Structure formats: C-alpha cells, structure tokens
Amino acid sequence: MALSMAAKMVLLAAGLTFLLALLLGVWKYRQMATSAEHVAHPYVDIAHRTALLYSFATLLLTAFVALSDWPSLVNLAAAGIMIFFFVAAIGTYVYHGWRRDTDNQLRHPVRGTSAFMVSLIVGEVGGFAVLLAGFVRAQLL
Template identity: 85%
Template sequence: MVLGMDTKIVLLAAGLIFLLALLLGVWKYRQMATSPEHTAHPYVDIAHRTALLYSFATLLLAAFVTLSGWPWSVNLAAAGVMIFFFVAAIGTYVHHGRRRDTDNQFRHPVRGTSTFMASLVVGEIGGFAVLLVGFVRAQLL
C-alpha cells in the first residue's frame, strides 16, 4: 500500500508521541521508585497515561486521514490541529509534574486557561469532524 504524505506525517507524529510516552514512563517509574509513598506526582502520572492514549488516538487519525476523500492539505490541517492540542496538553502536564505545583490545574488556573480549553474543544472536535465527513464522503457515499 502506498501511503500519502499526510498519512506518513500523522503516523510519524503517532510514533513520536508513543516514544514520548515511553520516556515519560521512565520518569514516572523513577519517581515511584524513589518516593517514600512509592507514587509519582499526579501530573507525571497523567502525562504518561495521556501520552499513551494520545499516541493511539493519533493512529486512529492516521486511518481516517488515509480513508478521507479530502485533499491531503485538508486532512493534514485537520489532523495537525488535533495533534497540536494533544502535544500541548501533554506539555502542560509535564510542566506541572516537573514543577510539582498543583494536583489540579483548574483549582487556580493561570490566565488563558479558559481560552486554551475552549480552543482545544473546538480544535479537537472540529478537526475530527472534518476527517469523519471526509471518510463518509469517500467511503460511504
């Protein structure tokens, strides 16, 4: 099977996010091994789990990109918006895990948190809706 460049880029992103998840797992393990409670900081745990889940979610995006009827640029833009927010969320969790500043980022949100969350919702749902419609258009109609 010959893959389009859009699919190859999304698959590369999935692989990189999975590699990040594995590295975050080492960080989580190190914290568990060295803490008196044998637990990692909540946001280190969240970062690790989220990266694992987002890596597989990105694989799902690659399947929809491959089967979409939209031009490669539309597919890549839709998937790219979602991947951006996946990585940004992981980055936020890593930031809080490294700083050990909170166990709930919404308890005392920083300026822009609500705007970021609204953008994330629109970007992720909108991006996937574009890919889903492209799939339906190409594969079911």
C-alpha cells in the same frame, strides 16, 4: 499499502508521541522508585497516561487521513490541529509534573486557561469532524 504523505506524517506523529509516552514512563517509574509513598506526582502519571492514549488516538487519525476524500492539505491541517492540542496538553501535564506545583491545574487556573480549553475543544472536535466527514464522503457515499 501505499500511504499519502499526509498519512505518513500523522503516523510519524503517532510514533513520536508513543516514544514520548515511553520516556515519560521512565520518569514516572523513577519517581515511584524513589518516593517514600512509591507513587509519582499526579501530573507525571497524567502525562504518561495521556501520551499513551494520544499516541493511539493519533494512530486512529492516520486511518481517517488515509481514507478521507478531502485534499491532503485539508486532512493534514485537521489532523495537525488535533495533534497540536494533544502535544500541548501533554506539555502542560509535564510542566506541572516537573514543577510539582499542583494536583489540579483547574483549581487555580492561570490567565488564558479558559480560552485555551475552548480552543482545544473546538480544534479537537472540529478537526475530527472534518476527517470523519471526509471518510464518510469517500467510503460510504
């Protein structure tokens, strides 16, 4: 199966995110093994699970990029915006897990949290809408 360069890049991002999830799983296990309660910090757990879910979400993006009718640059930009926010979210969870500073980052949000969340929503929903429209145009119309 021949993939476009855009699809190959998104597939690489899926693989790297999955590798990150596996490494976060090691961190989670280490915390579970060494804590008196045998649990990891909530944000270490969230980072691990989120990275697993986002790796498979990114794999799904690969299929939509490969089957879209839009130019590769449009597909790569749409997927890239989504992947940026996936990685940013994982990074935020890792940060809170490392610092052990909260079990709910929205309880006392830092300045810019609302703006980040709105941009995440627009970026992820908008990016996928572009890919889905390209898929529909190429495969169903």
